[in-house]
Structure formats: C-alpha cells, structure tokens
C-alpha cells in the first residue's frame with residue numbers, strides 16, 4: 001500500500017482511523033498490518049516514540065533499573081528509544097498479538113502481555129511498575145480514559161505515567177473531546193495522580209504536533 005492510500009479503516013497518509021471504528025476492528029487491523037507498521041510510520045516521520053522516551057527519561061532521575069511498562073507497545077518503537085537511553089527493564093502490553101510478535105522477534109522486553117486495556121483488571125499486581133510509557137495509543141477506537149484507574153493501580157506510589165499522543169485528537173476524536181482531559185483532572189482531584197507536565201511537541205507525527213502528559217502516581 002502506498003503512503004497516500006487508505007484502507008476502509010485507516011488512512012496511512014494522515015495516520016487517522018475511521019470515526020466510529022470499534023476496538024475489536026482496530027486490533028484486527030493491527031494484527032493484519034503488523035509486518036508493515038514500522039515502514040508506514042517511518043515513512044511518515046513518526047517521532048512520538050523518541051519524544052515519549054525522552055520526556056519520561058527526563059523525569060526519571062536517572063534510575064536506569066526502573067521497571068517500565070510500555071502500554072499499547074505495538075512493535076516496540078518506544079522500547080527501542082528507551083533502550084538507547086539506557087533503560088533495559090521493560091515489559092510490554094498490547095491487545096494485538098501480531099504487533100507483540102514483531103516486538104518479540106526483536107527481543108526488547110522481559111514480559112509480553114497480550115491483553116485489552118480498558119476498565120477490566122489486568123494480570124499485573126498492584127504497585128508493580130516504576131513507570132509507564134504510553135505512546136501513540138490514544139486515537140480513534142484505541143485507549144480511552146476508562147483504562148486510567150488500572151494504569152494507576154499497577155504503578156508504585158511516586159511512579160510516573162507518560163502519555164504521548166497527537167494533540168489534535170484531543171479535539172477531533174469524539175471519545176476524547178471534552179472527556180479525556182477532564183477525566184485526567186478528575187483523577188487529580190481525587191488524589192490518584194498529580195500532573196508534572198503537559199507539553200506540546202512539534203513534529204510528533206509528520207508535521208503534526210503531539211502532546212506529552214506526565215503524571216506522578218500518589219499513594220492511594
């Protein structure tokens with residue numbers, strides 16, 4: 001498929017998914033496109049994984065042994081960037097076995113968890129991780145704010161959650177417009193986490209801005 005072509009569900013040139021696409025459809029498409037994913041995003045100058053890894057590293061105080069979960073890890077592009085920065089204690093979770101299989105072939109993570117991120121409890125104990133990196137995973141039909149409580153549960157008090165996404169999706173994706181950031185604020189008001197940063201980063205995906213949120217998890 002050439003760069004400017006679109007499937008019924010995904011337009012490579014814009015990196016956008018069809019409005020109303022379901023989670024099940026999204027995950028099936030990732031399974032089908034897994035082999036081609038890295039070339040698609042490389043051709044579109046996808047800088048998100050580097051920007052996410054660098055933003056997280058900046059607030060990690062140099063703890064290179066930190067246990068980090070790459071959430072919606074895909075083929076492991078964010079892990080590749082974290083490894084370059086010296087972070088080697090990495091696990092992956094993603095709903096697409098096809099994407100995880102590519103990551104596995106690269107030997108990037110200790111644990112590869114194929115599971116759906118949403119409100120349901122994950123097979124991960126409380127307070128397990130020092131940090132979460134979550135890049136490119138808030139998009140049409142992808143993660144929603146309903147997964148935040150689970151992410152908070154599995155991160156240690158004082159641990160960090162870094163979420164990098166296309167800035168425009170905050171306004172253009174129906175599930176996020178007027179909902180995603182208010183849900184983040186509501187969790188802050190409940191004392192679940194505190195915001196450390198909300199930075200706009202240029203050229204996150206081709207010429208599109210990204211937004212990088214960093215939250216510190218508070219003792220519950």
Ligand SMILES: C[S@@+](CC[C@H](N)C(=O)[O-])C[C@H]1O[C@@H](n2cnc3c(N)ncnc32)[C@H](O)[C@@H]1O
Nearest residue numbers: 030072073074077094095096116117135136142
């Ligand atoms: C654009 S890719 C990002 C992959 C990687 N983080 C990166 O930046 O290259 C989005 C990933 O989110 C995963 N995903 C989407 N919705 C999910 C859900 N509800 N639960 C688990 N994984 C999901 C997909 O399988 C896919 O691998």
